[in-house]
Amino acid sequence: MSALAAIFVRDLRIAVRVGGSALMGVLFFLVVATLVPFAVGPDLVLLSRIGPAILWLAALLASLLALDRLFAADHEDGSLDLILTGRAPLELVVLAKGLAHWLTTGVPLIVAAPLIGLLLDLDAKAAAALMLTLLVGTPALTFIGLIGAALAVTLRRGGLLLAVLVLPLAVPVLIFGVAAANAAIVGPVPFGTPLTILGALTLASLVVGPFAAAAALRQEME
Amino acid sequence: MAIADLANPARFLSFANRTIPWLGGLTVIIFAFGINQILSAPDDYQQGATVKIMFLHVPGAWLGMLGFGVMTVAALGTLVWRHPLADVTAKAAAPIGAAFTLMCLVTGSLWGRPMWGTYWVWDARLTSVLVLFLLYLGVIALWRTVEDPSRAARAAAILTLVGAIDLPIIKFSVDWWNTLHQPASVFRLGAPTIDISILIPLFVMTIAFTLLFFTLLLAAMRNEILRRRVRTLRLMQASAAS
Numbered sequence: 001m002s003a004l005a006a007i008f009v010r011d012l013r014i015a016v017r018v019g020g021s022a023l024m025g026v027l028f029f030l031v032v033a034t035l036v037p038f039a040v041g042p043d044l045v046l047l048s049r050i051g052p053a054i055l056w057l058a059a060l061l062a063s064l065l066a067l068d069r070l071f072a073a074d075h076e077d078g079s080l081d082l083i084l085t086g087r088a089p090l091e092l093v094v095l096a097k098g099l100a101h102w103l104t105t106g107v108p109l110i111v112a113a114p115l116i117g118l119l120l121d122l123d124a125k126a127a128a129a130l131m132l133t134l135l136v137g138t139p140a141l142t143f144i145g146l147i148g149a150a151l152a153v154t155l156r157r158g159g160l161l162l163a164v165l166v167l168p169l170a171v172p173v174l175i176f177g178v179a180a181a182n183a184a185i186v187g188p189v190p191f192g193t194p195l196t197i198l199g200a201l202t203l204a205s206l207v208v209g210p211f212a213a214a215a216a217l218r219q220e221m222e
Numbered sequence: 223m224a225i226a227d228l229a230n231p232a233r234f235l236s237f238a239n240r241t242i243p244w245l246g247g248l249t250v251i252i253f254a255f256g257i258n259q260i261l262s263a264p265d266d267y268q269q270g271a272t273v274k275i276m277f278l279h280v281p282g283a284w285l286g287m288l289g290f291g292v293m294t295v296a297a298l299g300t301l302v303w304r305h306p307l308a309d310v311t312a313k314a315a316a317p318i319g320a321a322f323t324l325m326c327l328v329t330g331s332l333w334g335r336p337m338w339g340t341y342w343v344w345d346a347r348l349t350s351v352l353v354l355f356l357l358y359l360g361v362i363a364l365w366r367t368v369e370d371p372s373r374a375a376r377a378a379a380i381l382t383l384v385g386a387i388d389l390p391i392i393k394f395s396v397d398w399w400n401t402l403h404q405p406a407s408v409f410r411l412g413a414p415t416i417d418i419s420i421l422i423p424l425f426v427m428t429i430a431f432t433l434l435f436f437t438l439l440l441a442a443m444r445n446e447i448l449r450r451r452v453r454t455l456r457l458m459q460a461s462a463a464s
Contacts, residue, residue, distance in 0.1 A: 147384055151364060151377050161360075161367055165381060168356040168388075171349075212384050215301075219376035 003088040004096045011100035021066035022104040032058035033116045044121040051120035052181035066105045067145040071153040090214040106138030129184030137177040140202040143209030144169045150213035154220045238444040245437045252430040259423035275333040281431040282326035289319020294386040297379035309375030314442035320358035346395035347403040357385040
């Protein structure tokens, strides 16, 4: 098994353990989506109007939570040093870790979104549109988050700094993700327009994220 | 003395010591001229005297973006060309640029209340300038959190380069989206749409604020170089004592 595949499988295994980021991500998603109606009030009309926005926000926050430990855990037990001295290009290693992170954090959110959308009175069409936007947009959240995670890797309480660094960069993804989800429900903008821009953001972050994160890791670990 | 000689920190310090008083004096003079211009500028037929907030708001916006531009070039200097003073420039420019961006946001908000009826609106330009301000704060936080100055420099450089995408977004936001903020009136194809009697004070204040920016930048760079020397001396002292 090549080095990249080995890292990918290892990250998948760590994440799906109990207490790993997969389960915790979905639980956090559920918690946030449950808290908002307590804050906003039980008016179902209002909740279904802001439902896509709540779920996108919850997806962003759940992604951030899992990113915190992505590089920091490897740094603490020394595997990051081994990876840096290995022969696999660091950018591809970061890409593999990012893919594993998305599969274990983003995909469970996509699957859970319609079920949690029931709590917010999202109908089938809205839920389907939301799932599609999450499918296209959550990789962008992961790969932009990789940059912040790499920058904050050596810091002890890097979690807050990670959020401060990542959130301004993730704002466009949030804007277009919610715009696409809302466009499917109320229009008048056609659904395809924000969705394709969201796709462009994901593709761009797929390239920029690993390169920037790898550069940051090299600087931090020197 | 060629400009490349300034890469030497000691030479830069002597250059800064000589230049800052003159630059500061020139700044004060242009500011005095600018304030004179503001007081004699006509009121807008619609907005009255409130239009004069523009003479703070627009230079603040331009210099906030210039600050991030200086940081972006300095980031390239750190990562690509390994210029000795690049990280000093980046660290010095960040708080100054953030202050100008904050001035732009606050004066704009105060201008918006009488003009638009609201202190804030989530349109494309205001949102992207707010994101710029958050990026500034993130870079400053990164500088302060990482201990070693050269490692902090490289981390901040990477973040600056990734965040630089916000600058064209701010510039073109009024073209790409339907915004409450007015479209480009100065830097646009075709002539500026502002009357010359208000355009002249605007340019004078812009020049004054730009001189202020560079005066503060040189002073901050000087302080940062001296701060690093103090740190090095302390480290040497600590290692000699042990």
